[in-house]
Amino acid sequence: MPLLDWNEQLTLGHDEIDSQHQMLVDMINDLHEQLQGGHERQGLTDAIQGLKAYADYHFAEEERLMLRHGFPELETHRLAHLEFQEQVEAFTAAILREQYQETSLKVLAFLTGWLNRHIQRDDRIFVEFAIRH
Numbered sequence: 001m002p003l004l005d006w007n008e009q010l011t012l013g014h015d016e017i018d019s020q021h022q023m024l025v026d027m028i029n030d031l032h033e034q035l036q037g038g039h040e041r042q043g044l045t046d047a048i049q050g051l052k053a054y055a056d057y058h059f060a061e062e063e064r065l066m067l068r069h070g071f072p073e074l075e076t077h078r079l080a081h082l083e084f085q086e087q088v089e090a091f092t093a094a095i096l097r098e099q100y101q102e103t104s105l106k107v108l109a110f111l112t113g114w115l116n117r118h119i120q121r122d123d124r125i126f127v128e129f130a131i132r133h
């Protein structure tokens with residue numbers, strides 16, 4: 001069973017953003033599956049870094065769209081992306097250093113919580129703005 005289900009609350013009505021968010025949800029579910037199947041420390045950090053690389057690409061695309069639409073909250077939104085990127089880097093370092101099984105569960109909780117909140121609040125505000133401008 002997937003950890004995160006794609007649902008109506010996550011669908012914002014912007015094809016490009018929605019499909020990239022769906023990819024992030026798939027990647028989180030893959031990571032969850034990998035954790036359930038037993039895993040090596042290296043495989044885990046590779047999967048998290050892969051997810052982060054895709055998130056980096058997605059954030060850059062979102063910020064490019066925000067710039068194009070003249071979104072006034074671009075800087076605040078960019079900070080939220082930056083915090084996510086820093087948190088994921090900190091988790092990767094912790095996995096390499098510590099009891100990684102426990103940290104992995106924290107990573108999953110963070111990823112699902114952050115993505116759900118960010119999409120439904122911050123990204124929704126932008127998409128609603130983009131439709132009007």
Ligand SMILES: [Fe+2]
Nearest residue numbers: 062118122123
């Ligand atoms: Fe965003």
